[in-house]
Amino acid sequence: MTNTQQTVNPATGEVIQTYTQMGEDEVNRIIEQAHEAFLSWRGAPLTERGDILRQVGKLIRERKNELAALMTEEMGKPLREGVQECQLCAAICDYSADQGPQVLADEEREMQGGRALITYQPQGVIYGIQPWNFPLYQVIRYSIANLMAGNTVLLKHASNVWGMAVEVEKLFRDAGLPENAFRTLFIGHDVSDSVIAHPLVRGVTLTGSPKAGRTVGQKAGKALKKSVLELGSNDAYIVLADADLEKAVKACLMGRFTNGGQTCVAAKRFIVEEAVYDQFRDAYVAEARKIKYGDPTQDETQMGPMARQDLRDDLHDQVRQSIENGAVCLLGGEIPEGRGAYYPPTVLENVVPGQPAYDDELFGPVAALIKVRNEAEAMRVANDSVYGLGGGIFTKDVDKGIRLARDHFDTGMVNINGYRLAQTNLPFGGVKDSGYGREHGGFGMLEFVNVKSVMIVD
Structure with missing residues (x-):
């Protein structure tokens, strides 16, 4: 039986689009393709990665009116707020491209009897589960940092903004990101659990409610995978x-x-x-x-x-x-x-x-x-x-x-x-039931990397 999901205009109640959910077999193929993309993307120089991310930002600026209109249609945001969201997303692309080579650069340290190198190496496929309230920004926030770090990215977006999920994948593709380095998954919670458990998925990041955070954090922990959770608050x-x-x-x-x-x-x-x-x-x-x-x-x-x-x-x-x-x-x-x-x-x-x-x-x-x-x-x-x-x-x-x-x-x-x-340029994240981990300010680039020590004896 094929499951479908509709997006609905919250201002009018009218159906916008109907999407077919992916089955587990199709999702497994996409995960494998994202892993294959990682094997080449991880070797791309930091400057090359940055050039592509700058192009993503350029396309966001060029398409800001269309993207803002889609936000308005799918989740009700006033048009000018959607344009502002696009401007922030483009700035994230530029900042990550500019600062990434410095944040991710190898470090040399002293070591008794020799010297040491600390290197920040990408780990693989990172799975992001994202909400609807900032439908472009929430995706750009985690994906740009991880792509800059050399990981590849999967997205499970909130089902009421799947139109934006389509457009974000198109942004990356049009900017020249290698095929399958960013993929959208049109799935429900049951298939999402299998994505978390998949051996080729190396990390999980979620923005959502504390209830969702507890569930995802437990499932990631059971699979011995790091997670970043940006949850609710009562500021x-x-x-x-x-x-x-x-x-x-x-x-x-x-x-x-x-x-x-x-x-x-x-x-x-x-x-x-x-x-x-x-x-x-x-x-x-x-x-x-x-x-x-x-x-x-x-x-x-x-x-x-x-x-x-x-x-x-x-x-x-x-x-x-x-x-x-x-x-x-x-x-x-x-x-x-x-x-x-x-x-x-x-x-x-x-x-x-x-x-x-x-x-x-x-x-x-x-x-x-x-x-x-x-x-x-x-x-x-x-x-x-x-x-x-x-x-x-x-x-x-x-x-x-x-x-x-x-x-x-x-x-x-x-x-x-x-x-x-x-x-x-400033870290974003919370404590207590608001989650753990940090994004922005370069910190997000280091959440899902292997901080590797190389010890060299002279």
Whole structure:
């Protein structure tokens, strides 16, 4: 029996395309082909690899409007946000091509009675399981680093963005990457498990939920394969009494509602000192009320639909449960009439432990406001989470902000007086239930290499 999968426009509910899932035999052939491609690709000079990756970036820039339109159609991202995603992806290609030869260069070290060489050698086929929220970026992030390192890459993309999976493979092919060095697998979870276990697959990287991370991490560990897991989060942004409130409100709006709030490293909990809480809350709600949400193809739209109706409904259940347990809804919180997976900008206050808005990740346009007495309580509440991906601090005392971020914030990344997404030259990743491993900043190139010692006796 042949299994099929449809992609659906979340703004209209209309079917875009129907895809046929691959069987295990076909997938095994692709894995073998990717391994054969690795045997030659690993010998390509670093500069040659970089030239191809630069060409990928060039093609992304040339095709940015078409790629952005596809993102909008498949998962509801406003067009301008899709263009911005393309620009980030092209920058990743350039950065990796520029820095790869230095990051991956051999090192010489002293050794008693001789000398030693440390070399970073590719391992083989790396399997990536990626989500839908940044359908181009999530793939580029892991694939470019691994291709630069000399590995070859397989992709299992989220089934609601399989059109992008097709286009990414085409990007690599058109840029001159050797045949089968990057392949897309149109598969479900059952076949994915066999890919993880396949002896020619040498590493697994996943971006997804903690539940998916536990499953994939266990299966990779059972097969004695390294994994990198970039999972969910409930990022806290602390607004101290001495903060520039206008700047804080603006950044916190961007941090919560960009990409419809469907971002792992989005600002989600806003922890505000009581001295400025009312002022921050009133300004935040007033500005959130102005956000224009609707048709993501229109220039004036600031926020489109959520990526799927089931995700919208799950988010609404979390909001409802939070309200039933004492949260107060200041804005939004109701499913609008009409077709499409829309959900309005929503703001909750009186958020306390025991509510989904406090304990869990709300992956959509819902902000949780938490009042605290002082800086010490703010830091305690910020760290009172199973997650630890990102976070932020707003204060005019930058030295204090740095101290809190460096010494006390239990996350992989911290913003001070602003909101920034991924940066090509800085490591990206988290701690606790937000996963392990790092991407970007050259660190991703070293996750799936064999750090080999060569000891030479004189």
